[in-house]
Amino acid sequence: MAQEDVFKKLVAHCKEYGFVFQSSEIYDGLGAVYDYGQNGVELKNNIKKYWWDSMVLLHENVVGLDSAIFMHPTTWKASGHVDAFNDPLIDNKDSKKRYRADVLIEDLIQKFEEKINKEVTKARKRFGDSFDEAKFCETNPRVLANQEKINTVQERFAKALNANDLEDLRQIIIDYEVACPISGTKNWTDVRQFNLMFATEIGSTADGAQKIYLRPETAQGIFVNFLNVQKTGRMKLPFGIAQIGKAFRNEIVARQFIFRMREFEQMEMQFFVRPGEEMKWFEYWKEMRMKWHKAMGMGEEKYRYHDHEKLAHYANAATDIEYKMPFGFKEVEGIHSRTDFDLTQHQEHSGKKIQYFDPELNKNYVPYVIETSIGVDRMFLSIMAGAYTEEDVEGKDGKKEKRVVLKLPAVLAPIKLAVLPLVKKDGLPEKARAIVDELKFNFNCQYDEKDSIGKRYRRQDAIGTPFCVTIDHDSLEDDSVTIRYRDTMEQERVKIADLQGIIAQKVSMKELFKQM
Numbered sequence: 001m002a003q004e005d006v007f008k009k010l011v012a013h014c015k016e017y018g019f020v021f022q023s024s025e026i027y028d029g030l031g032a033v034y035d036y037g038q039n040g041v042e043l044k045n046n047i048k049k050y051w052w053d054s055m056v057l058l059h060e061n062v063v064g065l066d067s068a069i070f071m072h073p074t075t076w077k078a079s080g081h082v083d084a085f086n087d088p089l090i091d092n093k094d095s096k097k098r099y100r101a102d103v104l105i106e107d108l109i110q111k112f113e114e115k116i117n118k119e120v121t122k123a124r125k126r127f128g129d130s131f132d133e134a135k136f137c138e139t140n141p142r143v144l145a146n147q148e149k150i151n152t153v154q155e156r157f158a159k160a161l162n163a164n165d166l167e168d169l170r171q172i173i174i175d176y177e178v179a180c181p182i183s184g185t186k187n188w189t190d191v192r193q194f195n196l197m198f199a200t201e202i203g204s205t206a207d208g209a210q211k212i213y214l215r216p217e218t219a220q221g222i223f224v225n226f227l228n229v230q231k232t233g234r235m236k237l238p239f240g241i242a243q244i245g246k247a248f249r250n251e252i253v254a255r256q257f258i259f260r261m262r263e264f265e266q267m268e269m270q271f272f273v274r275p276g277e278e279m280k281w282f283e284y285w286k287e288m289r290m291k292w293h294k295a296m297g298m299g300e301e302k303y304r305y306h307d308h309e310k311l312a313h314y315a316n317a318a319t320d321i322e323y324k325m326p327f328g329f330k331e332v333e334g335i336h337s338r339t340d341f342d343l344t345q346h347q348e349h350s351g352k353k354i355q356y357f358d359p360e361l362n363k364n365y366v367p368y369v370i371e372t373s374i375g376v377d378r379m380f381l382s383i384m385a386g387a388y389t390e391e392d393v394e395g396k397d398g399k400k401e402k403r404v405v406l407k408l409p410a411v412l413a414p415i416k417l418a419v420l421p422l423v424k425k426d427g428l429p430e431k432a433r434a435i436v437d438e439l440k441f442n443f444n445c446q447y448d449e450k451d452s453i454g455k456r457y458r459r460q461d462a463i464g465t466p467f468c469v470t471i472d473h474d475s476l477e478d479d480s481v482t483i484r485y486r487d488t489m490e491q492e493r494v495k496i497a498d499l500q501g502i503i504a505q506k507v508s509m510k511e512l513f514k515q516m
């Protein structure tokens with residue numbers, strides 16, 4: 001199946017099974033804003049817990065924070081967001097559509113990559129088992145020509161971004177004849193910068209309302225609380241502050257479902273270190289965060305690092321952890337060495353000293369910072385994309401049928417177990433209810449007695465429930481049930497008394513944490 005089709009199916013699946021809905025859908029929706037349904041909110045909460053516990057429980061020198069979305073407006077002047085948190089925009093004069101110039105160029109690079117992939121797929125078909133992909137890519141003239149184009153555009157693109165050269169960004173679009181997908185023409189305006197922050201007002205107009213912003217990142221709430229946490233928690237460097245919360249950006253190119261939203265959620269951790277030790281900690285967190293992703297078992301080959309060529313205004317090193325989405329490798333998390341930029345800026349703009357006294361060095365200094373920043377929604381999308389599977393299985397009468405199953409990591413699954421009486425009579429529902437009443441304190445359970453057992457299994461497969469427990473007539477006699485495993489569809493007879501232990505072991509985060 002083509003990857004575009006997989007993505008379309010995934011979006012439809014998210015809606016059909018109560019994971020993600022378009023915001024205000026009855027009013028035809030609001031662009032790039034989404035709501036999480038009954039299963040989505042459970043998955044999202046589990047992702048957040050997996051992140052929070054890995055930070056705050058596993059690291060005795062990382063503590064939590066929950067700061068407000070509204071902050072003093074000077075915060076954003078100090079952080080550089082008022083002046084520099086911009087996207088370069090370009091309009092097509094015929095369609096009047098507005099685009100991000102950098103996204104048009106990234107799409108152009110992707111087109112060259114797709115051409116290479118097509119050549120490779122064709123050759124693989126032709127040569128079969130003896131196909132040597134590396135050698136083919138080193139020698140095939142069409143692959144080499146496209147690779148050369150990628151390298152040239154990438155180099156020019158990075159240079160233009162670093163120098164904030166808007167004219168050359170436009171010139172790349174002109175030189176490579178990028179056309180507007182709507183009008184099909186190459187009739188472009190100049191490139192202009194556009195600030196991404198949403199503004200609103202605090203206080204009534206009579207009192208003299210003040211312009212404030214909805215935070216575009218949660219990180220600044222951590223920086224302005226550095227001394228509060230350090231002093232009240234008697235924290236010694238190195239230490240980190242972790243926070244999960246909403247962020248808002250007026251994204252112009254809003255597409256790819258929950259990948260790029262206007263209201264989204266971040267999980268950020270700022271790790272404060274001695275100046276000069278930042279590269280050591282940058283490497284530490286880079287590795288640690290990759291282990292966190294891989295521990296979920298979605299496939300090692302689905303992740304890669306992407307080191308930044310253009311560094312943000314506050315960083316001296318940065319890398320992304322990318323995940324192979326149905327639309328290519330995309331950033332899910334950023335790890336940045338932010339130097340002492342933010343704390344120094346807040347010190348200057350507030351006029352308050354923000355320094356740490358290092359007892360070992362016997363001196364005061366502004367700490368350096370390593371940041372790990374991951375979007376909950378992007379993480380959600382990557383997990384859903386990795387989990388969505390269509391399988392041919394043998395159905396009733398030996399006929400082949402399609403099974404749609406979400407192979408979610410058991411610890412993240414919205415519902416951990418479904419409890420299913422084989423029939424709706426003979427005391428089986430009561431026995432099943434008693435099991436739910438016992439296990440509901442430990443796990444998110446779902447009771448279901450409607451339709452055939454096969455249909456009920458399929459419903460649970462579609463929402464990623466890892467365990468289905470079936471109660472039959474024998475259960476009344478021997479206090480045993482059949483547990484059916486989602487991925488293998490294998491069944492096992494177990495004692496009701498052992499259920500809690502079996503499931504607890506399989507949905508424990510401890511096993512994942514041990515790999516980190």
Ligand code: GAP
Nearest residue numbers: 217219259260261264332333334373374375378
């Ligand atoms: N504090 C640093 C920071 O905000 P970023 O790279 O702009 O860095 C960090 O954002 C992460 O937040 C991204 O890796 C992504 O997962 C998520 N993110 C950023 N913009 C987003 C958007 N418009 N929609 C969804 N997630 C977004």
